[in-house]
Amino acid sequence: MNRRSILVSAALISGLFLAGPAGAADVSIIVQSTTSTKNSGLYDHLLPQFTEETGITVHVVAVGTGQAIRNARNCDGDVLLVHAKPAEEKFVADGFGTKRTDLMYNDFVLVGPPSDPAGIAGAADAADALARIAQSGALFASRGDDSGTHKKEKALWTAAGIDPSDASGQWYRETGSGMGATLNTGIGMGAYVMTDRATWIAFKNKADFTILVEGDDALFNQYGVIPVNPTACASVKADASRTFVDWLLSERGQRAIGAYRLDGQQLFFPNANPAPQG
Numbered sequence: 001m002n003r004r005s006i007l008v009s010a011a012l013i014s015g016l017f018l019a020g021p022a023g024a025a026d027v028s029i030i031v032q033s034t035t036s037t038k039n040s041g042l043y044d045h046l047l048p049q050f051t052e053e054t055g056i057t058v059h060v061v062a063v064g065t066g067q068a069i070r071n072a073r074n075c076d077g078d079v080l081l082v083h084a085k086p087a088e089e090k091f092v093a094d095g096f097g098t099k100r101t102d103l104m105y106n107d108f109v110l111v112g113p114p115s116d117p118a119g120i121a122g123a124a125d126a127a128d129a130l131a132r133i134a135q136s137g138a139l140f141a142s143r144g145d146d147s148g149t150h151k152k153e154k155a156l157w158t159a160a161g162i163d164p165s166d167a168s169g170q171w172y173r174e175t176g177s178g179m180g181a182t183l184n185t186g187i188g189m190g191a192y193v194m195t196d197r198a199t200w201i202a203f204k205n206k207a208d209f210t211i212l213v214e215g216d217d218a219l220f221n222q223y224g225v226i227p228v229n230p231t232a233c234a235s236v237k238a239d240a241s242r243t244f245v246d247w248l249l250s251e252r253g254q255r256a257i258g259a260y261r262l263d264g265q266q267l268f269f270p271n272a273n274p275a276p277q278g
Contacts, residue, residue, distance in 0.1 A: 028057040029240045032069075032077035034148055035178040037223070038062035040198035040267050045260045050247055056240050064147030064178065072096060072226075075233035078241035080226040083148035083196075088224045096233070097226035103248060104257050104268040105222045108152055109200060110213035111183075112192040120192070126216040127159040133192055134162050137171045141186030141193045144174025148221075153194050156218060196221055198267040223268070225249070249273070 037043060038060060047058050061071065065082040072080045073096050080097060082088060091097045110120065110129055118136040120129040133140050142164070143150045157164050164172040173191060175182045179199045186193035187207050195203075200211070213219075227245050230236040247253045254270035261267065 026055060027237070027240050028059060029078040029237050029244060030059045030061060030076065031079045031081055031244070032072045033060050033062050033081045034065055034068065034083055034223075035062045035180070036083070036149070036196045036199045037081065039178075039180050040202045040260075041262065042198070042257070042260055042268060046248075046253075046256055049256055050244065050253075053252075054243055054247065056243060058244065064143070064145045064149075065151065066146030072228050075228070075235055078228055078236050078238075079244055080228060081223065083221055083223045084151045085222055085224060087151070088226060092226060095231070096229055098229050100224045100226045101245075101249060101272055103223045103225045103272050104254075104270045105220065106197050106268050107214065107221050108149065108194055108219040109197050109211045110192060110194050111186075111200060111206075111209050112212045113190045114208050114210065115190075116212060118192070121212045123213045124216060126213055126218050127156050129213045130156055131160040131162060134160070134164065134167070134171070139171055139173060139186075139189055139191035140164070141182055141189065141191040142172065142174045143179065143182045144176050145178070147179075149179060149194065149196060152219075152221070156194075159218065201262050201265050201267055222271075 043060050051057055061068070061077065063071070065084045065087065068080060068082050069087055069091055071077055072091065080088070080091065081103070088100045092100050110126065112120065117138040118133040120132050123129040142153060168174060173189070175185050177185070179195055180203065183193055183195060183203055184205055187205060187209050225245055225248055227238070227241045228236045230238040249272040254272055257268050257270040258266065
């Protein structure tokens with residue numbers, strides 16, 4: 001069994017497999033993606049529409065952005081859909097992707113307990129809020145997994161002039177887990193957590209935690225989509241992957257992304273040029 005077969009089997013076993021209606025399995029592709037797009041339910045909304053229109057089934061492997069990029073570099077996917085633009089651009093520059101295109105955006109938020117021991121509620125500057133957390137020694141739960149969320153968090157700590165790894169295992173707790181698991185851990189220990197808004201909206205175990213910091217431009221969260229380069233990876237299903245990417249970037253796909261809501265709230269905001277890539 002080759003690496004792609006093993007990967008699809010693992011996705012099926014772990015429950016990370018999403019497929020369209022029965023009978024649309026003649027052609028299939030693998031999308032290496034983030035946990036936030038899966039945990040939010042976005043793929044459950046999009047993929048049946050895509051499969052109905054094209055007959056192409058999409059298998060989603062949802063991991064942190066860093067792992068998704070590594071998987072795609074190993075030729076274990078046809079499309080990369082993540083949210084760490086510098087790493088995405090390097091993926092293309094290194095020859096593993098054909099072209100990166102903005103797809104959609106939302107934002108990150110800082111959530112925490114009602115006691116708010118660091119006094120960050122309503123802070124307009126996310127880096128300043130993190131500095132207050134560090135100064136107070138209040139618990140902070142980090143994904144610590146090289147995901148897009150973790151990369152953004154590290155950039156904000158740098159902006160705050162703080163290296164939280166110096167406090168690893170003390171007030172700074174790294175879970176090495178996905179967003180949902182990190183939220184569960186953080187809420188269980190009464191720690192602050194940085195999360196993408198879509199995952200937070202969909203998260204069912206909020207307890208009494210609320211969003212304390214939001215709206216800073218530094219919390220902007222851009223997603224990009226990249227077809228894996230068939231020159232670098234001979235196993236890539238180039239035509240089917242191009243069909244999927246073009247559909248996401250089309251007016252039809254962009255409308256479908258914008259139409260996805262939970263509890264009346266829009267989770268992702270399409271911002272691609274609604275024309276197929278050249």
